Amino acid sequence: MIDNLILGINAIFQPFNLFAVLLGVTSGVVVGALPGLSATMGAALVLPFTFMMEPIPAISMLSALYCGAIYGGSIPAILINTPGTPAATITTLDGYKLSQQGKAGKALGTAVIASGIGGLFSVLVLILLAPQVAKIALSFAGPEYFCLAVFGLSMVTNIQAGSELKNIIGGLIGLILVTVGIDTLTGFSRFTFGNVNLMSGIGFIPVMIGLFAAAEIFRLAETWVKTKMDLKSISDLPKFSELWPLRWCILRSAVLGTFIGILPAEGGTVASFMSYNEAKRWSRHPEKFGTGILEGIAAPETANNAATGGAMIPTLTLGIPGSSTTAVILGGLMIQGLRPGPLLFTNQPKLVYSIFIAMAIANIIFLIIGLYGAKLFAQVARVPIYILCPIVMVLCFVGSYALNNNTTDVWIMLISGIVGYYMKKIGFSAAPIVLGMVLGKLIEYSFRQSMNIFDNDLSIFITRPYSATFLFLTIISFCWPMISKLWKNKKINR
Amino acid sequence: MRITSIIIYLFFIALSILFFIASFWIPNPEILQNRFGPRLFPQIILVAIVILIAFLLYQEIGKPKNEKIPIYKTGENKNRFLKTIFISFLFALLFSWIGGIPAIFIFVLGFIWIWKVRHPIILIFMPFLVSLFIYLVFHIMLSVRFPKGFIGIFF
Numbered sequence: 001m002i003d004n005l006i007l008g009i010n011a012i013f014q015p016f017n018l019f020a021v022l023l024g025v026t027s028g029v030v031v032g033a034l035p036g037l038s039a040t041m042g043a044a045l046v047l048p049f050t051f052m053m054e055p056i057p058a059i060s061m062l063s064a065l066y067c068g069a070i071y072g073g074s075i076p077a078i079l080i081n082t083p084g085t086p087a088a089t090i091t092t093l094d095g096y097k098l099s100q101q102g103k104a105g106k107a108l109g110t111a112v113i114a115s116g117i118g119g120l121f122s123v124l125v126l127i128l129l130a131p132q133v134a135k136i137a138l139s140f141a142g143p144e145y146f147c148l149a150v151f152g153l154s155m156v157t158n159i160q161a162g163s164e165l166k167n168i169i170g171g172l173i174g175l176i177l178v179t180v181g182i183d184t185l186t187g188f189s190r191f192t193f194g195n196v197n198l199m200s201g202i203g204f205i206p207v208m209i210g211l212f213a214a215a216e217i218f219r220l221a222e223t224w225v226k227t228k229m230d231l232k233s234i235s236d237l238p239k240f241s242e243l244w245p246l247r248w249c250i251l252r253s254a255v256l257g258t259f260i261g262i263l264p265a266e267g268g269t270v271a272s273f274m275s276y277n278e279a280k281r282w283s284r285h286p287e288k289f290g291t292g293i294l295e296g297i298a299a300p301e302t303a304n305n306a307a308t309g310g311a312m313i314p315t316l317t318l319g320i321p322g323s324s325t326t327a328v329i330l331g332g333l334m335i336q337g338l339r340p341g342p343l344l345f346t347n348q349p350k351l352v353y354s355i356f357i358a359m360a361i362a363n364i365i366f367l368i369i370g371l372y373g374a375k376l377f378a379q380v381a382r383v384p385i386y387i388l389c390p391i392v393m394v395l396c397f398v399g400s401y402a403l404n405n406n407t408t409d410v411w412i413m414l415i416s417g418i419v420g421y422y423m424k425k426i427g428f429s430a431a432p433i434v435l436g437m438v439l440g441k442l443i444e445y446s447f448r449q450s451m452n453i454f455d456n457d458l459s460i461f462i463t464r465p466y467s468a469t470f471l472f473l474t475i476i477s478f479c480w481p482m483i484s485k486l487w488k489n490k491k492i493n494r
Numbered sequence: 495m496r497i498t499s500i501i502i503y504l505f506f507i508a509l510s511i512l513f514f515i516a517s518f519w520i521p522n523p524e525i526l527q528n529r530f531g532p533r534l535f536p537q538i539i540l541v542a543i544v545i546l547i548a549f550l551l552y553q554e555i556g557k558p559k560n561e562k563i564p565i566y567k568t569g570e571n572k573n574r575f576l577k578t579i580f581i582s583f584l585f586a587l588l589f590s591w592i593g594g595i596p597a598i599f600i601f602v603l604g605f606i607w608i609w610k611v612r613h614p615i616i617l618i619f620m621p622f623l624v625s626l627f628i629y630l631v632f633h634i635m636l637s638v639r640f641p642k643g644f645i646g647i648f649f
Contacts, residue, residue: 048632048636048638049636052635052637165549165550166550168546169543169546169547169550172539172542172543172546175539176513176536176539179536179539183520183532186521186531188521188532190517190520191513191536217578218578218579221571221577221578221609222572385609386606386609386611387606387616389605389609390601390602390605390606390624391602391624393582393601394598394601394602394624394628397586397589397598397601398594398598398628398638401589401594401638401640402632402638410586411586414582414586417582418579422498422502423502426502444535447530447535448529448530448535451529451530452529452530456529456530
């Protein structure tokens with residue numbers, strides 16, 4: 001492992017690769033600081049720029065953007081009560097209160113330090129855990145992959161509380177979308193309706209750009225209103241004596257965030273909400289949460305950045321995205337002709353360890369630029385929406401076209417954007433659809449291959465230890481919303 | 495909002511049924527008769543989608559008429575939203591017809607006009623700068639070949 005780490009360090013410290021990381025973090029913080037642009041949207045928009053790059057700078061840039069954007073989301077959450085990314089939603093509770101009290105600098109400083117520690121902790125876990133997971137995954141065959149992918153998909157039920165059924169439907173829609181095109185096992189075309197352009201299938205990238213970016217622009221077109229920002233109190237950073245009492249809260253949130261990040265489909269949003277609740281539960285003064293205290297910022301910000309490293313574990317070792325942003329990174333790997341999974345660790349150790357190092361450096365970079373350049377990044381949130389939206393929309397069009405130089409992808413992106421807008425309007429989330437699309441082929445083909453090899457014997461899924469474990473976890477995951485409801489009701493009755 | 499939900503659910507059910515019918519056109523050769531062929535997986539998924547959406551539809555119809563789904567505010571800028579959709583469709587059409595870069599210029603100009611920008615400098619420079627940026631970065635640096643169209647031939 002040490003040899004591979006040195007290999008990764010050497011690769012990342014090449015001038016162009018280091019520049020790619022710096023560019024990734026900076027654009028990530030900018031994207032995160034702009035309300036309405038999420039980390040996923042940023043990664044999807046930057047993806048076309050990576051087409052012509054070598055794999056190491058390309059994936060390092062995307063990973064660095066992911067880290068930067070999750071931190072960047074806290075800037076408008078604290079300053080204008082509008083989370084830059086969904087993962088920063090809970091930060092608004094105490095962050096904006098502190099800002100109103102003239103302590104915006106303390107809030108921003110705590111956010112960047114907590115984010116940096118959370119991110120670095122998760123990268124450490126990633127470096128230690130990912131190779132071990134990859135080693136186990138090397139023994140996986142069709143049945144294990146099928147059960148694992150179904151388990152990954154089952155996690156969508158918990159993406160948005162109260163919309164479990166909608167999340168499942170979203171996942172199924174994603175599964176059906178990937179069946180369009182040529183079936184690679186038999187060579188027969190499915191649902192192409194005679195259209196040659198659909199033979200290669202519905203591209204995952206245009207759909208994702210449409211669902212995450214274009215749909216958001218359409219939403220902004222309908223709902224955007226002007227907000228004001230106070231930048232006077234930004235320079236006043238927190239003192240060491242103010243941060244030291246937060247050490248256990250930060251450590252607890254880092255562990256929780258990393259663990260939640262590892263779970264497929266659960267990203268920074270769930271991690272930040274859960275760690276905020278935990279911080280409140282463990283606090284000596286829970287009544288102060290929501291009134292403007294530093295713990296209320298440290299907990300969610302540590303957790304959402306810790307989730308970035310955690311989410312990379314299933315993405316790189318199993319090819320199952322840990323969050324919607326890592327789904328884009330997964331797409332980026334595929335565009336580079338690489339197949340995420342355990343073999344990536346054996347065949348491309350230099351790339352894998354470069355990604356680890358890039359993420360660690362990204363966390364250090366945003367820690368520095370966040371502490372000294374918060375005021376500058378806060379200005380980004382002031383960019384007029386009428387300047388921002390057309391640029392993003394043009395990048396959506398060009399990005400989806402540039403992948404295959406095909407205008408059909410532009411139409412697919414546009415239709416996905418409109419469908420995504422309306423689905424969001426009635427309470428659907430885009431993440432399950434994307435996850436369904438990412439896992440669809442793996443689910444179908446591993447199932448069919450398993451059935452062909454094992455003579456249609458369904459019992460193989462429960463007789464093999466790993467697949468049985470994943471199936472058991474799938475059942476728990478599907479039943480979890482019901483279990484937690486029963487648990488809550490029982491508590492209330494008591 | 496209730497009506498919007500019902501319409502969307504009905505649309506998805508109709509689309510799923512259409513796809514389910516279309517799935518019978520997927521060839522299923524004799525050699526795959528006792529195997530899981532290319533037809534079965536989409537059929538299972540489509541049936542599951544129809545059942546689950548029908549359940550959502552049933553829930554939605556059962557809701558009291560005035561109950562609101564907790565979503566973001568709508569209606570304030572409905573006109574701007576519809577115009578944004580229109581200009582986006584127009585762009586997708588113009589993209590191949592008049593060429594990539596000219597379509598981007600027209601799109602940005604139309605977009606900022608819809609968003610009530612009337613400052614002449616922004617109206618002139620922004621479409622120009624965005625088009626130039628896309629041309630330099632994507633066409634020159636990344637070698638993306640945009641559709642030429644009848645104006646784009648000059649680019």
